Amino acid sequence: MNITIETNDMMTSKVDVDSPDEATVGGNAGGSEPLKKGPWTSAEDAILMDYVMKHGEGNWNAVQKQSGLARCGKSCRLRWANHLRPDLKKGAFTPEEERRIVELHAKMGNKWARMAAELPGRTDNEIKNYWNTRIKRHQRAGLPVYPPDICFLASQNKQNEELGAFSSADAQNPNVSGTNTFDIPAVEFKNLELNRLLYPPPLVEIPSNSLLDITVSSFLAQGHSPPYGSTSFLSTMHPSKRIRGSESIFFGSNGGSLLGQPLGFSSYNNHNVTYDDHESFSCTVIPGSQAPLNGNSSSSEELPSLQNQTANWGPPSSPLPSLESIDTLIQSPAAGHSESGSDLSPRNSGLLDAMLYGSQTMKASTDNSHQEKSSFGDAVDNSYADLISPLSHFTASVFSEYAPIDGSSLHEFPSLATMPGCKVKQENVATSSGQACGRDSCAWDAMSAV
DNA sequence: AACCGCAGCAACCGCCGCAGA
DNA sequence: GTCTGCGGCGGTTGCTGCGGT
Numbered sequence: 024m025n026i027t028i029e030t031n032d033m034m035t036s037k038v039d040v041d042s043p044d045e046a047t048v049g050g051n052a053g054g055s056e057p058l059k060k061g062p063w064t065s066a067e068d069a070i071l072m073d074y075v076m077k078h079g080e081g082n083w084n085a086v087q088k089q090s091g092l093a094r095c096g097k098s099c100r101l102r103w104a105n106h107l108r109p110d111l112k113k114g115a116f117t118p119e120e121e122r123r124i125v126e127l128h129a130k131m132g133n134k135w136a137r138m139a140a141e142l143p144g145r146t147d148n149e150i151k152n153y154w155n156t157r158i159k160r161h162q163r164a165g166l167p168v169y170p171p172d173i174c175f176l177a178s179q180n181k182q183n184e185e186l187g188a189f190s191s192a193d194a195q196n197p198n199v200s201g202t203n204t205f206d207i208p209a210v211e212f213k214n215l216e217l218n219r220l221l222y223p224p225p226l227v228e229i230p231s232n233s234l235l236d237i238t239v240s241s242f243l244a245q246g247h248s249p250p251y252g253s254t255s256f257l258s259t260m261h262p263s264k265r266i267r268g269s270e271s272i273f274f275g276s277n278g279g280s281l282l283g284q285p286l287g288f289s290s291y292n293n294h295n296v297t298y299d300d301h302e303s304f305s306c307t308v309i310p311g312s313q314a315p316l317n318g319n320s321s322s323s324e325e326l327p328s329l330q331n332q333t334a335n336w337g338p339p340s341s342p343l344p345s346l347e348s349i350d351t352l353i354q355s356p357a358a359g360h361s362e363s364g365s366d367l368s369p370r371n372s373g374l375l376d377a378m379l380y381g382s383q384t385m386k387a388s389t390d391n392s393h394q395e396k397s398s399f400g401d402a403v404d405n406s407y408a409d410l411i412s413p414l415s416h417f418t419a420s421v422f423s424e425y426a427p428i429d430g431s432s433l434h435e436f437p438s439l440a441t442m443p444g445c446k447v448k449q450e451n452v453a454t455s456s457g458q459a460c461g462r463d464s465c466a467w468d469a470m471s472a473v
Numbered sequence: 474a475a476c477c478g479c480a481g482c483a484a485c486c487g488c489c490g491c492a493g494a
Numbered sequence: 495g496t497c498t499g500c501g502g503c504g505g506t507t508g509c510t511g512c513g514g515t
Binding site for chain 3: 061062081082083084096097104133134135136147149151155235
Binding site for chain 1: 479480481482483484486487
């Protein structure tokens, strides 16, 4: 029997299913031969396609029995869904599709199947692979995962969802109060300029260890335990077990859910967290990423070392930023860093820092002890980093030691003008904010275009 | 030419939800 | 109510090709 098949990679081939060579593939109907694994051959594809043409989709376990294909039902289904389906689009994602994926990810998180449903002809696996690749690429480049506008959307969506699970998370947050809904409406991403002004995009990379400190510290400062899960680029890189069913809660997707703030920081799952364990990353929220949870989210017997560190409440023994973090600082022009702990300002990490910044600014504004300072760096050092934690001192020291001194980016955040003791001209702020967004967007677009 | 690192892709694995027995 | 099988989903791994050194 000759079957002409056109596989997903546009390869057309003729296979003789009945040929002796195929006997080992499809000739074990009802036999006890172990199921085959690994790449599919064109002959197997032909068999599967033939089967589906005759019997339709579904009942995948019957494929093996009826067609003799030495593949498990799951494998058949996967092969069909990802490669043989006639309605599949071939080739690379178009820019429009890429944009859509980013938007969808901001809305849904790692719900690849749902995203695939929104992208006709695309499979969840394709989207997943694309996203993971993209994550790595942006991470490597020190860019935010989301472009600035979508970044904020992700934040809002996460907050909305968090409120569903933690209704009392952050009642005073005007952005989230009264928005307890999972039904996220479609969002026009092009009209988020206001949001950009309110929540400027991340401009520079924070070494993950810094952010880590900030995050944990902020939790402690607010009387919260660190979350069980955390947003993490690394979450997909650690094969640890995870909690499933977080779809509605995105529990692991935002370490700051208890704060009503999406927080991004490296995985808690590194039991022996040295600062080399964390690759640098931008702290853009990755909704839905399911962070490893040490197997048991409620377990207290094996605390993440971060907790241990914070419990000890002192600088780590090896307070060196990861090599990659340093590398990022060197490579990324946008990483023109500021003085010391001022990297806590929102411009660095987008959502997280915007939130943290807002929170800290509120604190600072009510803290009489923080009077006007002659320099912004001082203001930040005192009203910001000090408010957070001792670890932030460490962070600050790391930055002051490793980051290039370039305070320009400090002035790129509009809200800085509202910060006590911050002498930033508003017009400069607005202007440079726009530049910042543009620069970031450009960098993002450039990366996306790669 | 050999080696290395990375990106992209395909496939597998484990878990979950659901339906039917 | 419990068990079992199936389909679906998301995370992860392994392979391959390519470019740089």
